[in-house]
Amino acid sequence: MGALATAVRLRHDLHTRLLDARARTDEIFQLVREHAIYDRPIAERHRIIFYVGHVEAFDWNLLAQRAFGLRSFHPAFDQLFAFGIDPIGGGLPTDAPSDWPTRPEVDRYVRRIREELDRAVEHALARPEEGHPHLLQMLQVTIEHRLMHAETLAYMLHRLPSDKKIRGPQKAAWKAARIKSKLMDISAGHAMLGLHNSEAQEFGWDNEFAAHEVGVPDFAMDSHNVTNHDFLRFIQAGGYQNRSLWGPEAWAWITKDRIEHPMFWSREGNLWVYRTMFGDVRLPLEWPVYVSHAEATAYANWLGRKLPSEAQFHRAAYGSPDGETERPYPWGEEAPSEWHGNFDFRSWDPSPVGAHPAGTSAFGVSDLVGNGWEWTRTEFAPFPGFTPMPFYPGYSANFFDGKHYVAKGGSPRTAACMLRPSFRNWFQPHYPYVYATFRCVED
Numbered sequence: 001m002g003a004l005a006t007a008v009r010l011r012h013d014l015h016t017r018l019l020d021a022r023a024r025t026d027e028i029f030q031l032v033r034e035h036a037i038y039d040r041p042i043a044e045r046h047r048i049i050f051y052v053g054h055v056e057a058f059d060w061n062l063l064a065q066r067a068f069g070l071r072s073f074h075p076a077f078d079q080l081f082a083f084g085i086d087p088i089g090g091g092l093p094t095d096a097p098s099d100w101p102t103r104p105e106v107d108r109y110v111r112r113i114r115e116e117l118d119r120a121v122e123h124a125l126a127r128p129e130e131g132h133p134h135l136l137q138m139l140q141v142t143i144e145h146r147l148m149h150a151e152t153l154a155y156m157l158h159r160l161p162s163d164k165k166i167r168g169p170q171k172a173a174w175k176a177a178r179i180k181s182k183l184m185d186i187s188a189g190h191a192m193l194g195l196h197n198s199e200a201q202e203f204g205w206d207n208e209f210a211a212h213e214v215g216v217p218d219f220a221m222d223s224h225n226v227t228n229h230d231f232l233r234f235i236q237a238g239g240y241q242n243r244s245l246w247g248p249e250a251w252a253w254i255t256k257d258r259i260e261h262p263m264f265w266s267r268e269g270n271l272w273v274y275r276t277m278f279g280d281v282r283l284p285l286e287w288p289v290y291v292s293h294a295e296a297t298a299y300a301n302w303l304g305r306k307l308p309s310e311a312q313f314h315r316a317a318y319g320s321p322d323g324e325t326e327r328p329y330p331w332g333e334e335a336p337s338e339w340h341g342n343f344d345f346r347s348w349d350p351s352p353v354g355a356h357p358a359g360t361s362a363f364g365v366s367d368l369v370g371n372g373w374e375w376t377r378t379e380f381a382p383f384p385g386f387t388p389m390p391f392y393p394g395y396s397a398n399f400f401d402g403k404h405y406v407a408k409g410g411s412p413r414t415a416a417c418m419l420r421p422s423f424r425n426w427f428q429p430h431y432p433y434v435y436a437t438f439r440c441v442e443d
Protein backbone atom coordinates (compact mmCIF):
# COMPACT_ATOMS: atom_id res chain seq x y z
CA MET A 1 0.00 0.00 0.00
CA GLY A 2 1.36 3.46 -0.92
CA ALA A 3 2.03 6.15 1.68
CA LEU A 4 -1.02 8.14 0.62
CA ALA A 5 -3.36 5.14 0.83
CA THR A 6 -1.93 4.30 4.27
CA ALA A 7 -2.60 7.83 5.47
CA VAL A 8 -6.21 7.65 4.21
CA ARG A 9 -6.69 4.29 5.94
CA LEU A 10 -5.26 5.67 9.19
CA ARG A 11 -7.65 8.61 9.12
CA HIS A 12 -10.63 6.38 8.39
CA ASP A 13 -9.60 3.92 11.12
CA LEU A 14 -9.46 6.65 13.72
CA HIS A 15 -13.18 7.31 13.60
CA THR A 16 -13.93 3.58 13.75
CA ARG A 17 -11.58 3.25 16.70
CA LEU A 18 -13.30 6.12 18.50
CA LEU A 19 -16.67 4.37 18.00
CA ASP A 20 -15.18 1.08 19.26
CA ALA A 21 -13.76 2.81 22.33
CA ARG A 22 -17.20 4.31 23.05
CA ALA A 23 -18.65 0.79 22.90
CA ARG A 24 -16.15 -0.18 25.64
CA THR A 25 -17.19 2.56 28.04
CA ASP A 26 -20.88 2.02 27.19
CA GLU A 27 -20.44 -1.66 28.04
CA ILE A 28 -19.04 -0.74 31.45
CA PHE A 29 -21.85 1.68 32.36
CA GLN A 30 -24.43 -0.87 31.22
CA LEU A 31 -23.19 -3.21 33.95
CA VAL A 32 -24.44 -0.81 36.63
CA ARG A 33 -28.02 -1.20 37.80
CA GLU A 34 -29.99 2.02 37.45
CA HIS A 35 -30.22 2.75 41.18
CA ALA A 36 -26.44 2.43 41.66
CA ILE A 37 -25.30 5.01 39.12
CA TYR A 38 -24.88 7.63 41.90
CA ASP A 39 -22.83 5.23 44.06
CA ARG A 40 -19.18 5.82 44.88
CA PRO A 41 -17.56 2.35 44.95
CA ILE A 42 -14.11 3.77 45.84
CA ALA A 43 -14.17 6.40 48.58
CA GLU A 44 -11.35 8.47 47.08
CA ARG A 45 -12.94 8.68 43.64
CA HIS A 46 -15.93 10.35 42.05
CA ARG A 47 -19.40 8.84 41.90
CA ILE A 48 -20.07 6.65 38.82
CA ILE A 49 -22.31 9.32 37.27
CA PHE A 50 -19.29 11.64 36.99
CA TYR A 51 -17.54 9.21 34.63
CA VAL A 52 -20.63 8.89 32.40
CA GLY A 53 -20.26 12.61 31.71
CA HIS A 54 -16.47 12.75 31.96
CA VAL A 55 -15.47 10.48 29.07
CA GLU A 56 -17.60 12.66 26.75
CA ALA A 57 -16.73 16.04 28.28
CA PHE A 58 -13.06 15.17 27.89
CA ASP A 59 -13.49 14.63 24.13
CA TRP A 60 -15.57 17.78 23.85
CA ASN A 61 -13.21 19.97 25.88
CA LEU A 62 -10.21 18.77 23.89
CA LEU A 63 -11.67 18.90 20.37
CA ALA A 64 -14.77 21.04 20.00
CA GLN A 65 -13.36 24.54 20.09
CA ARG A 66 -9.71 23.77 19.37
CA ALA A 67 -10.10 21.44 16.40
CA PHE A 68 -13.52 22.25 15.00
CA GLY A 69 -14.46 25.75 16.18
CA LEU A 70 -17.67 24.42 17.79
CA ARG A 71 -19.34 26.52 20.47
CA SER A 72 -20.24 25.01 23.84
CA PHE A 73 -23.92 24.19 24.28
CA HIS A 74 -23.51 23.44 28.02
CA PRO A 75 -20.51 25.20 29.64
CA ALA A 76 -21.58 24.20 33.16
CA PHE A 77 -21.45 20.47 32.34
CA ASP A 78 -18.21 20.90 30.36
CA GLN A 79 -16.67 22.13 33.59
CA LEU A 80 -18.47 19.82 36.01
CA PHE A 81 -17.30 16.71 34.15
CA ALA A 82 -13.82 17.94 33.25
CA PHE A 83 -11.51 16.44 35.88
CA GLY A 84 -11.13 13.20 37.83
CA ILE A 85 -9.39 12.84 41.18
CA ASP A 86 -5.97 11.37 41.96
CA PRO A 87 -6.36 10.30 45.56
CA ILE A 88 -3.19 11.51 47.25
CA GLY A 89 -3.08 12.78 50.81
CA GLY A 90 -6.20 11.09 52.13
CA GLY A 91 -8.73 13.93 51.63
CA LEU A 92 -12.02 12.34 50.60
CA PRO A 93 -14.69 13.97 48.42
CA THR A 94 -17.81 14.96 50.33
CA ASP A 95 -20.41 15.65 47.61
CA ALA A 96 -23.90 14.14 47.81
CA PRO A 97 -25.80 12.36 44.99
CA SER A 98 -28.16 15.36 44.84
CA ASP A 99 -25.20 17.58 43.85
CA TRP A 100 -25.16 15.83 40.48
CA PRO A 101 -27.49 16.25 37.49
CA THR A 102 -30.17 13.66 36.75
CA ARG A 103 -29.37 10.68 34.53
CA PRO A 104 -31.60 11.92 31.65
CA GLU A 105 -29.81 15.29 31.73
CA VAL A 106 -26.42 13.58 31.54
CA ASP A 107 -27.61 11.21 28.82
CA ARG A 108 -28.85 14.16 26.73
CA TYR A 109 -25.46 15.87 27.15
CA VAL A 110 -23.66 12.67 26.07
CA ARG A 111 -25.87 12.22 22.99
CA ARG A 112 -25.49 15.79 21.83
CA ILE A 113 -21.68 15.68 22.17
CA ARG A 114 -21.47 12.48 20.18
CA GLU A 115 -23.71 13.85 17.41
CA GLU A 116 -21.77 17.09 17.09
CA LEU A 117 -18.31 15.52 17.32
CA ASP A 118 -19.12 12.69 14.93
CA ARG A 119 -20.24 15.13 12.29
CA ALA A 120 -17.14 17.29 12.75
CA VAL A 121 -14.71 14.33 12.88
CA GLU A 122 -16.15 12.80 9.70
CA HIS A 123 -15.91 16.14 7.91
CA ALA A 124 -12.36 16.87 9.08
CA LEU A 125 -10.97 13.41 8.36
CA ALA A 126 -12.17 13.67 4.77
CA ARG A 127 -10.20 16.93 4.31
CA PRO A 128 -6.62 16.37 5.42
CA GLU A 129 -5.47 19.68 3.99
CA GLU A 130 -7.75 21.70 6.27
CA GLY A 131 -8.11 21.57 10.00
CA HIS A 132 -5.96 21.51 13.10
CA PRO A 133 -2.34 20.33 12.62
CA HIS A 134 -2.58 18.05 15.68
CA LEU A 135 -6.01 16.60 14.84
CA LEU A 136 -4.87 13.00 14.40
CA GLN A 137 -2.82 13.08 17.58
CA MET A 138 -5.71 14.61 19.52
CA LEU A 139 -8.10 11.95 18.23
CA GLN A 140 -5.71 9.26 19.45
CA VAL A 141 -5.59 11.01 22.81
CA THR A 142 -9.39 10.83 23.06
CA ILE A 143 -9.38 7.14 22.05
CA GLU A 144 -6.70 6.04 24.51
CA HIS A 145 -8.04 8.29 27.29
CA ARG A 146 -11.39 6.56 26.93
CA LEU A 147 -9.86 3.07 26.74
CA MET A 148 -7.88 3.79 29.90
CA HIS A 149 -11.11 4.78 31.62
CA ALA A 150 -12.71 1.55 30.38
CA GLU A 151 -10.01 -0.16 32.46
CA THR A 152 -9.99 2.07 35.56
CA LEU A 153 -13.80 1.93 35.61
CA ALA A 154 -13.50 -1.85 35.76
CA TYR A 155 -11.36 -1.50 38.95
CA MET A 156 -14.05 0.76 40.31
CA LEU A 157 -16.98 -1.51 39.43
CA HIS A 158 -15.03 -4.43 40.87
CA ARG A 159 -15.71 -2.80 44.24
CA LEU A 160 -19.44 -2.36 43.56
CA PRO A 161 -21.44 -5.11 45.30
CA SER A 162 -22.62 -7.86 42.92
CA ASP A 163 -26.32 -7.12 43.43
CA LYS A 164 -25.78 -3.64 41.99
CA LYS A 165 -24.32 -5.04 38.79
CA ILE A 166 -25.93 -6.71 35.83
CA ARG A 167 -24.00 -9.91 35.44
CA GLY A 168 -21.70 -10.01 32.44
CA PRO A 169 -20.41 -13.15 30.78
CA GLN A 170 -18.76 -15.19 33.50
CA LYS A 171 -16.03 -17.72 33.09
CA ALA A 172 -15.84 -20.24 35.89
CA ALA A 173 -12.64 -20.01 37.91
CA TRP A 174 -10.18 -22.25 36.13
CA LYS A 175 -8.75 -25.26 37.81
CA ALA A 176 -5.06 -25.11 37.10
CA ALA A 177 -2.01 -27.14 37.87
CA ARG A 178 0.47 -25.48 40.20
CA ILE A 179 3.39 -24.06 38.28
CA LYS A 180 6.68 -23.68 40.06
CA SER A 181 8.26 -20.35 39.20
CA LYS A 182 11.99 -20.42 38.44
CA LEU A 183 14.57 -17.68 38.35
CA MET A 184 15.45 -17.10 34.69
CA ASP A 185 18.83 -15.63 33.76
CA ILE A 186 18.57 -12.46 31.75
CA SER A 187 21.90 -11.71 30.11
CA ALA A 188 23.34 -8.18 30.11
CA GLY A 189 22.25 -6.01 27.22
CA HIS A 190 20.46 -2.82 26.29
CA ALA A 191 16.87 -1.72 26.69
CA MET A 192 15.53 0.84 24.23
CA LEU A 193 13.01 2.71 26.33
CA GLY A 194 10.51 5.10 24.81
CA LEU A 195 9.52 6.10 21.30
CA HIS A 196 11.57 7.89 18.64
CA ASN A 197 10.21 11.31 17.76
CA SER A 198 10.48 10.33 14.12
CA GLU A 199 8.02 7.46 14.48
CA ALA A 200 5.42 9.82 13.14
CA GLN A 201 2.73 7.25 12.41
CA GLU A 202 2.94 5.86 15.87
CA PHE A 203 1.05 7.51 18.67
CA GLY A 204 2.58 7.85 22.08
CA TRP A 205 1.77 9.89 25.17
CA ASP A 206 4.22 12.61 26.18
CA ASN A 207 5.86 10.40 28.84
CA GLU A 208 6.87 7.84 26.15
CA PHE A 209 9.28 10.34 24.50
CA ALA A 210 12.08 10.39 23.77
CA ALA A 211 13.65 7.04 22.95
CA HIS A 212 16.90 6.33 24.74
CA GLU A 213 19.06 3.32 25.36
CA VAL A 214 19.75 2.04 28.87
CA GLY A 215 22.44 -0.52 29.68
CA VAL A 216 21.11 -3.41 31.79
CA PRO A 217 23.61 -5.64 33.65
CA ASP A 218 22.69 -9.31 33.89
CA PHE A 219 20.07 -10.28 36.45
CA ALA A 220 17.59 -13.07 37.19
CA MET A 221 13.80 -12.76 37.08
CA ASP A 222 10.90 -14.96 38.22
CA SER A 223 9.55 -16.91 35.26
CA HIS A 224 6.00 -16.45 36.60
CA ASN A 225 4.08 -13.86 38.54
CA VAL A 226 3.71 -14.23 42.27
CA THR A 227 0.46 -16.16 42.76
CA ASN A 228 -2.23 -15.93 45.44
CA HIS A 229 -0.74 -19.16 46.79
CA ASP A 230 2.74 -17.64 47.08
CA PHE A 231 1.32 -14.54 48.72
CA LEU A 232 -0.65 -16.62 51.20
CA ARG A 233 2.69 -17.92 52.51
CA PHE A 234 3.82 -14.33 53.09
CA ILE A 235 0.62 -13.66 55.06
CA GLN A 236 1.01 -16.87 57.06
CA ALA A 237 4.61 -15.93 57.84
CA GLY A 238 3.34 -12.70 59.43
CA GLY A 239 4.40 -10.45 56.55
CA TYR A 240 1.82 -7.77 57.36
CA GLN A 241 2.96 -7.66 60.99
CA ASN A 242 6.70 -7.53 60.27
CA ARG A 243 7.62 -3.87 60.37
CA SER A 244 11.11 -4.46 58.97
CA LEU A 245 9.64 -5.39 55.56
CA TRP A 246 7.83 -2.09 55.07
CA GLY A 247 9.09 1.45 54.45
CA PRO A 248 7.90 4.06 56.98
CA GLU A 249 5.10 5.42 54.75
CA ALA A 250 3.92 1.94 53.76
CA TRP A 251 3.91 0.88 57.42
CA ALA A 252 1.92 3.96 58.42
CA TRP A 253 -0.57 3.17 55.64
CA ILE A 254 -1.19 -0.49 56.51
CA THR A 255 -1.36 0.33 60.21
CA LYS A 256 -3.80 3.21 59.81
CA ASP A 257 -6.06 1.37 57.34
CA ARG A 258 -5.60 -1.97 59.17
CA ILE A 259 -4.54 -3.74 56.00
CA GLU A 260 -3.73 -7.41 56.56
CA HIS A 261 -4.31 -8.96 53.13
CA PRO A 262 -4.80 -7.93 49.49
CA MET A 263 -7.87 -5.83 48.71
CA PHE A 264 -9.32 -8.58 46.48
CA TRP A 265 -9.31 -11.10 49.36
CA SER A 266 -11.58 -11.52 52.37
CA ARG A 267 -11.98 -14.04 55.12
CA GLU A 268 -14.97 -16.26 55.77
CA GLY A 269 -14.21 -18.28 58.88
CA ASN A 270 -11.13 -20.28 58.02
CA LEU A 271 -11.58 -19.82 54.31
CA TRP A 272 -10.00 -17.19 52.06
CA VAL A 273 -12.45 -15.79 49.54
CA TYR A 274 -11.62 -13.83 46.39
CA ARG A 275 -13.79 -11.13 44.90
CA THR A 276 -14.08 -11.58 41.13
CA MET A 277 -15.90 -8.99 39.05
CA PHE A 278 -19.23 -10.76 39.42
CA GLY A 279 -19.06 -12.54 42.73
CA ASP A 280 -16.97 -14.24 45.38
CA VAL A 281 -15.14 -17.52 44.82
CA ARG A 282 -12.77 -19.59 46.89
CA LEU A 283 -9.31 -18.06 46.60
CA PRO A 284 -7.96 -19.13 43.16
CA LEU A 285 -4.49 -20.13 44.26
CA GLU A 286 -2.90 -20.10 40.82
CA TRP A 287 -4.01 -16.61 39.78
CA PRO A 288 -1.45 -13.82 39.94
CA VAL A 289 -1.88 -11.87 43.19
CA TYR A 290 -3.23 -8.33 42.71
CA VAL A 291 -1.67 -6.01 45.25
CA SER A 292 -0.49 -2.43 45.74
CA HIS A 293 3.11 -1.43 45.11
CA ALA A 294 3.73 -1.23 48.85
CA GLU A 295 2.55 -4.82 49.40
CA ALA A 296 4.57 -6.08 46.42
CA THR A 297 7.69 -4.38 47.78
CA ALA A 298 7.19 -5.89 51.25
CA TYR A 299 6.90 -9.37 49.70
CA ALA A 300 10.10 -8.85 47.68
CA ASN A 301 11.88 -7.65 50.84
CA TRP A 302 10.71 -10.78 52.64
CA LEU A 303 12.52 -12.92 50.06
CA GLY A 304 15.56 -10.64 50.01
CA ARG A 305 14.75 -9.72 46.41
CA LYS A 306 13.57 -6.61 44.58
CA LEU A 307 10.92 -5.53 42.15
CA PRO A 308 12.38 -5.14 38.65
CA SER A 309 13.37 -1.70 37.41
CA GLU A 310 11.54 -0.41 34.35
CA ALA A 311 14.64 -1.16 32.24
CA GLN A 312 14.91 -4.70 33.62
CA PHE A 313 11.27 -5.36 32.81
CA HIS A 314 11.85 -4.02 29.31
CA ARG A 315 14.96 -6.14 28.74
CA ALA A 316 13.21 -9.32 29.96
CA ALA A 317 10.10 -8.64 27.87
CA TYR A 318 11.42 -7.31 24.57
CA GLY A 319 15.11 -8.25 24.46
CA SER A 320 16.63 -11.57 23.51
CA PRO A 321 19.77 -13.46 24.56
CA ASP A 322 21.32 -13.37 21.12
CA GLY A 323 20.32 -10.21 19.36
CA GLU A 324 20.53 -6.46 19.48
CA THR A 325 17.07 -5.90 17.99
CA GLU A 326 14.12 -5.81 20.32
CA ARG A 327 10.80 -7.45 19.57
CA PRO A 328 7.56 -5.45 19.56
CA TYR A 329 5.94 -8.02 21.89
CA PRO A 330 7.46 -10.57 24.25
CA TRP A 331 6.48 -13.37 21.85
CA GLY A 332 7.82 -11.63 18.73
CA GLU A 333 6.24 -9.73 15.85
CA GLU A 334 2.75 -11.21 15.68
CA ALA A 335 -0.18 -8.96 16.53
CA PRO A 336 -1.59 -9.68 20.01
CA SER A 337 -4.17 -12.48 20.07
CA GLU A 338 -5.96 -14.52 22.71
CA TRP A 339 -3.14 -17.10 22.54
CA HIS A 340 -0.55 -14.60 23.70
CA GLY A 341 -2.13 -13.44 26.90
CA ASN A 342 -5.10 -12.22 28.91
CA PHE A 343 -5.71 -8.66 27.66
CA ASP A 344 -7.91 -6.57 25.35
CA PHE A 345 -11.10 -6.98 27.42
CA ARG A 346 -11.31 -10.76 26.88
CA SER A 347 -11.94 -11.49 30.52
CA TRP A 348 -13.11 -9.67 33.66
CA ASP A 349 -10.63 -11.56 35.85
CA PRO A 350 -7.14 -13.05 35.71
CA SER A 351 -6.19 -16.44 34.28
CA PRO A 352 -3.87 -18.82 36.12
CA VAL A 353 -0.20 -17.89 35.71
CA GLY A 354 1.44 -19.60 32.74
CA ALA A 355 -1.88 -20.18 30.95
CA HIS A 356 -0.56 -18.53 27.76
CA PRO A 357 2.71 -20.25 26.85
CA ALA A 358 2.55 -18.73 23.33
CA GLY A 359 3.18 -15.34 24.95
CA THR A 360 6.44 -16.31 26.67
CA SER A 361 9.41 -13.97 26.09
CA ALA A 362 12.73 -14.88 24.46
CA PHE A 363 14.19 -15.29 27.96
CA GLY A 364 11.47 -17.76 28.95
CA VAL A 365 9.48 -15.36 31.14
CA SER A 366 5.67 -15.80 31.10
CA ASP A 367 2.78 -13.34 31.12
CA LEU A 368 4.86 -10.15 30.90
CA VAL A 369 2.05 -8.58 28.89
CA GLY A 370 -1.53 -9.05 30.10
CA ASN A 371 -3.08 -10.75 33.15
CA GLY A 372 -2.13 -7.81 35.40
CA TRP A 373 0.12 -4.74 35.25
CA GLU A 374 3.57 -5.46 36.61
CA TRP A 375 4.99 -3.26 39.33
CA THR A 376 8.47 -1.87 38.89
CA ARG A 377 10.65 -0.18 41.49
CA THR A 378 11.11 2.79 39.12
CA GLU A 379 9.57 6.09 40.16
CA PHE A 380 7.47 7.65 37.42
CA ALA A 381 9.67 10.43 35.99
CA PRO A 382 10.23 12.07 32.61
CA PHE A 383 12.51 10.52 30.01
CA PRO A 384 15.31 12.76 28.72
CA GLY A 385 13.78 15.10 26.16
CA PHE A 386 10.30 15.01 27.70
CA THR A 387 7.98 17.72 26.38
CA PRO A 388 4.41 17.99 27.64
CA MET A 389 1.66 17.78 25.03
CA PRO A 390 0.65 21.38 24.28
CA PHE A 391 -3.07 20.58 24.44
CA TYR A 392 -2.88 18.40 27.58
CA PRO A 393 0.12 19.66 29.55
CA GLY A 394 -0.76 18.00 32.86
CA TYR A 395 -1.29 14.47 31.58
CA SER A 396 2.06 13.19 32.88
CA ALA A 397 3.79 16.24 34.33
CA ASN A 398 1.30 16.46 37.22
CA PHE A 399 2.49 13.04 38.40
CA PHE A 400 6.28 13.53 38.32
CA ASP A 401 6.21 13.99 42.08
CA GLY A 402 8.16 11.02 43.43
CA LYS A 403 4.86 9.58 44.67
CA HIS A 404 4.03 7.29 41.74
CA TYR A 405 5.65 4.13 40.37
CA VAL A 406 5.80 2.79 36.82
CA ALA A 407 3.74 -0.29 35.99
CA LYS A 408 4.27 -2.14 32.72
CA GLY A 409 2.59 -4.85 30.68
CA GLY A 410 -1.20 -4.70 30.91
CA SER A 411 -4.21 -6.30 32.56
CA PRO A 412 -7.20 -8.33 31.29
CA ARG A 413 -8.92 -4.95 30.75
CA THR A 414 -6.09 -3.23 28.85
CA ALA A 415 -6.78 -2.47 25.19
CA ALA A 416 -4.43 -4.10 22.67
CA CYS A 417 -3.21 -0.72 21.36
CA MET A 418 -1.69 0.04 24.76
CA LEU A 419 0.41 -3.13 24.85
CA ARG A 420 3.18 -1.29 22.96
CA PRO A 421 6.57 -1.54 24.69
CA SER A 422 6.81 2.21 25.30
CA PHE A 423 3.46 2.52 27.12
CA ARG A 424 3.94 3.45 30.78
CA ASN A 425 1.28 3.25 33.45
CA TRP A 426 1.74 4.70 36.92
CA PHE A 427 0.02 4.57 40.29
CA GLN A 428 0.75 5.69 43.77
CA PRO A 429 2.05 2.89 46.02
CA HIS A 430 -0.88 2.74 48.45
CA TYR A 431 -3.69 2.37 45.94
CA PRO A 432 -4.90 -1.23 46.30
CA TYR A 433 -7.67 -1.43 43.67
CA VAL A 434 -5.58 -1.81 40.53
CA TYR A 435 -5.25 -4.98 38.44
CA ALA A 436 -1.54 -5.03 39.20
CA THR A 437 0.68 -7.95 40.08
CA PHE A 438 4.42 -8.42 40.25
CA ARG A 439 7.41 -10.70 40.10
CA CYS A 440 10.81 -10.38 41.74
CA VAL A 441 14.35 -10.07 40.48
CA GLU A 442 17.82 -10.75 41.82
CA ASP A 443 20.48 -8.34 40.62
Ligand SMILES: [Fe+2]
Pocket residue numbers: 054058084145149
Ligand atom coordinates in the same frame (compact mmCIF):
# COMPACT_ATOMS: atom_id res chain seq x y z
FE1 LIG B 1 -10.05 11.23 32.47
